[in-house]
Amino acid sequence: MASSKVVVKVINRSKHPLPEYKTAGSAGVDVCANLDKPVRLKPLERALIPTGLYVEIPDGYEIQVRPRSGMALKKGITLLNSPGTIDSDYRGEIKVIVINLSQEEQVIEDGERIAQLVLSPVAKIEWKPVDKLSESERGSGGFGHTGFK
Numbered sequence: 001m002a003s004s005k006v007v008v009k010v011i012n013r014s015k016h017p018l019p020e021y022k023t024a025g026s027a028g029v030d031v032c033a034n035l036d037k038p039v040r041l042k043p044l045e046r047a048l049i050p051t052g053l054y055v056e057i058p059d060g061y062e063i064q065v066r067p068r069s070g071m072a073l074k075k076g077i078t079l080l081n082s083p084g085t086i087d088s089d090y091r092g093e094i095k096v097i098v099i100n101l102s103q104e105e106q107v108i109e110d111g112e113r114i115a116q117l118v119l120s121p122v123a124k125i126e127w128k129p130v131d132k133l134s135e136s137e138r139g140s141g142g143f144g145h146t147g148f149k
Contacts, residue, residue, distance in 0.1 A: 006058060006061060006119060007058070008055055008056065008057055008058065008061075008063075008119065009055065009056035010053060010054065010055050010056075011053070011054040011055075012052060012053060013034075013052040013053075013054065013093075014032065014034035014051060014052025014053060015034060015052070015110070015111070016032045016034065016052070016111055018053075019031050019032070019053075019117060027116075027118050028064075028066060028116030028117055028118040029116060029117050030068065030113040030115070030116050031051050031053065031065075031094065031096070031113070031114065031115050031116065031117050032051065032110075032111050032112060032113055032114065033049045033050070033051065033096075033108050033109065033110060033111065033112050033114045034050050034051050034052035034053075034110065035049070035050070035108070035109070035110040036110070037110075038107050038108060038109050038110070039107070039108045040105055040106075040107050041077070041098070041099075041100035041105065041106050041107070041108065042100065042105050043100055043101075043102060043103050043104065043105070044099070044100065044101070045099070045100055046080060046097060046098060046099040046100075047097075047098055047108075048095045048096070048097055049095060049096045049097075049098055049108060049114055050093055050095050051093065051094045051095065051096065051114075052093065053093065053094045054091060054092065054093055054094070055086065055090075055091075055094065056091065057086065057087070057088040057090075057119075058088060059088050060088070060121060060122060061088055061119055061120065061121055061122060062085050062086060062087060062088065062119075062120055062122050063085075063086040063094075063117050063118065063119055063120075064083040064084065064085060064086075064117070064118045064119075064120055065079065065082070065083060065084035065085075065086065065094070065096060065115050065116075065117060066079070066082060066083045066115060066116050066117075066118060067079045067082055067115065067116075068113060068114065068115060068116055070113075071113070071114065072101075075100070075102060075106045076100060076101045076102025076103075076104075076106065077098050077099065077100055077101070077102070077106055077108070077114075078098070078099060078101060079096060079097060079098060079099070079115055080097040080098075080099050081097055083118075084096075084097070086117075088122075094117075096114050096115045098114060098115075
């Protein structure tokens with residue numbers, strides 16, 4: 001299946017180029033921190049990191065904000081509220097909630113790639129109240145009901 005492109009209007013008030021796909025198979029674009037000075041995070045400390053990007057997402061889509069695996073492995077930094085959702089009617093600056101899960105203080109520098117953005121289609125729910133749901137093999141089992149191995 002060939003990939004398609006969706007136009008997303010963007011205002012870039014950062015000091016950095018627009019995010020871009022690093023490889024032909026990339027699902028997301030890496031977004032950079034837009035900082036006046038480095039942000040120091042103690043263990044288990046969190047911060048809201050600005051990107052300087054403002055977007056107009058077409059109706060029927062969202063942008064998901066996801067962690068970067070390299071940042072998680074190398075620094076122990078990941079994202080809270082992950083994946084975060086940027087709704088199509090949001091017009092504020094994209095900011096990323098990061099947390100330091102390592103045991104040492106970590107520093108986020110201006111221009112550092114802190115998250116990835118993935119554009120995703122959104123289907124709206126149309127609720128249909130019923131008195132009974134159909135049976136399934138799983139039923140109401142959840143939270144580890146199939147075992148650990």
